Amino acid sequence: MTDVAEIPRADAPSRPLTATDDLPRPRFLADVYEAASQCNKCSLCQAVCPTYVVNPVEWETARGRVSLVRDAIEGRLELADIAEGPLSTCLTCNNCVTACAPGVPTAEIVSRARQELHEQEGHPWGQTLAFRAILPRPAMLRLLHRFSRATQVTGLHRLARATGLTRWLGTAGAFAEHVGPLPARTALRRARSLPGPEGPARGRLVFLVCCYQNIAAPEATEATMRVLAANGFELVVPELGCSGLPARTLGDRDAELDMARRTLDRIAELDADHHAFVGDVASCTSHWQRYGGLLGSDADYAVRASAIGERTWHASAFLAAQGMTAPLGRLRWHVTYDEPCQLPLDAAARRAPRQLLTAIPGVRLSELPEAAMCCGGPGTYFRDQPDRSEAILRRKFENVLATGAEVLVTENISCITQLRAGARRYAPKVRVMHLFEVLAESLDAARRRRVVAVD
Ligand code: SF4
Numbered sequence: 001m002t003d004v005a006e007i008p009r010a011d012a013p014s015r016p017l018t019a020t021d022d023l024p025r026p027r028f029l030a031d032v033y034e035a036a037s038q039c040n041k042c043s044l045c046q047a048v049c050p051t052y053v054v055n056p057v058e059w060e061t062a063r064g065r066v067s068l069v070r071d072a073i074e075g076r077l078e079l080a081d082i083a084e085g086p087l088s089t090c091l092t093c094n095n096c097v098t099a100c101a102p103g104v105p106t107a108e109i110v111s112r113a114r115q116e117l118h119e120q121e122g123h124p125w126g127q128t129l130a131f132r133a134i135l136p137r138p139a140m141l142r143l144l145h146r147f148s149r150a151t152q153v154t155g156l157h158r159l160a161r162a163t164g165l166t167r168w169l170g171t172a173g174a175f176a177e178h179v180g181p182l183p184a185r186t187a188l189r190r191a192r193s194l195p196g197p198e199g200p201a202r203g204r205l206v207f208l209v210c211c212y213q214n215i216a217a218p219e220a221t222e223a224t225m226r227v228l229a230a231n232g233f234e235l236v237v238p239e240l241g242c243s244g245l246p247a248r249t250l251g252d253r254d255a256e257l258d259m260a261r262r263t264l265d266r267i268a269e270l271d272a273d274h275h276a277f278v279g280d281v282a283s284c285t286s287h288w289q290r291y292g293g294l295l296g297s298d299a300d301y302a303v304r305a306s307a308i309g310e311r312t313w314h315a316s317a318f319l320a321a322q323g324m325t326a327p328l329g330r331l332r333w334h335v336t337y338d339e340p341c342q343l344p345l346d347a348a349a350r351r352a353p354r355q356l357l358t359a360i361p362g363v364r365l366s367e368l369p370e371a372a373m374c375c376g377g378p379g380t381y382f383r384d385q386p387d388r389s390e391a392i393l394r395r396k397f398e399n400v401l402a403t404g405a406e407v408l409v410t411e412n413i414s415c416i417t418q419l420r421a422g423a424r425r426y427a428p429k430v431r432v433m434h435l436f437e438v439l440a441e442s443l444d445a446a447r448r449r450r451v452v453a454v455d
């Protein structure tokens, strides 16, 4: 295997290919080859790449990664030569796309290169088991929650940690350590006792419960459901398996397609043809929005996948677009907002959370420097790249502390778990909250005020 340090610099002068150039015949990854050929080597992606800023070497930039994948496509090196480093350290966070004039989709190119690599070399057995036997099946997810919680409640978890068993348990053990104590009731159970819509009915929607947040931060999902109900929406809350995002991130395309099809089959049973689909985990809803492209060549699913992708909203964008009708109470909080990198790139989606936060009386919002930069927590990155992840997290908290805010707000389960871990180490006085938990607190404050006024 070639050491990444030996790989030729990717910023050697070259001209981007244009539509009139004859591209060499790609060995593989034909679907992203032309996009990879659009990089003009301008280097504007350097300063916004979280991995480059903590490890400033060329192969950590979008430019470097794209150039190396193109070299592999054209046969100058093998994908295995760049697996450790250029491919494994990319967070697939998309932040480089915001700075890239030709819009080179580096995260997509890296994801497809990982898929190709895994098709060439096979997948680790534990990952294969998780993607086929556990994540797509709601019953197995329920079992996983009960088992994980039982080990925590009985102290088996501490024993496993003391004996090194959590390390032996690999990714599952690492998640158990990272997430911390699991609440007894999942978000799906809490949905059963959800209050009905308040005020004039504004429509029904299908609420998408992310399988990870369902277990790891159900209080955040419960808050989102309550806020939507308080604003007049009736929620249908199906029990679904995983959307397939982890399989995309780790390069298992068959599993990704299988989970997307299972999800669509379950949705077809709901008779929800005209409903909006709303979720409160940015990476999960973004993945739903990609379903049309993912299943576009599948005759049985293409139309449904595209229709559902187009009707899927991230909760903050949905509520900002529809407008809040529930009265908000005063919170004398100083907050800052960290953007999940999987939040859609359009300006309205990025504006929405700030719009909702500043609508709360008394809230002071300080802009977080480098708010759009990843926190180093997506998927299994915190485990697979612990040093890189920690360096990125430390930088994030230097920025958080510089704002002086007491509450750090975000909208994604991987960000919540990573930022809570970071707050424990670097800023114990800072609370990490989902945006809808803040909104729910404000609704409660308004209710308390009404009760006092009536008394
Ligand atoms: S900003 Fe885009 S075009 Fe410029 S070097 Fe980076 S990937 Fe290439």
Ligand code: SF4
Pocket: 048, 049, 050, 051, 052, 060, 061, 062, 065, 089, 090, 091, 092, 093, 094, 095, 096, 097, 106, 107
């Ligand atoms: S996707 Fe994120 S980590 Fe990967 S090159 Fe772009 S900015 Fe860097």
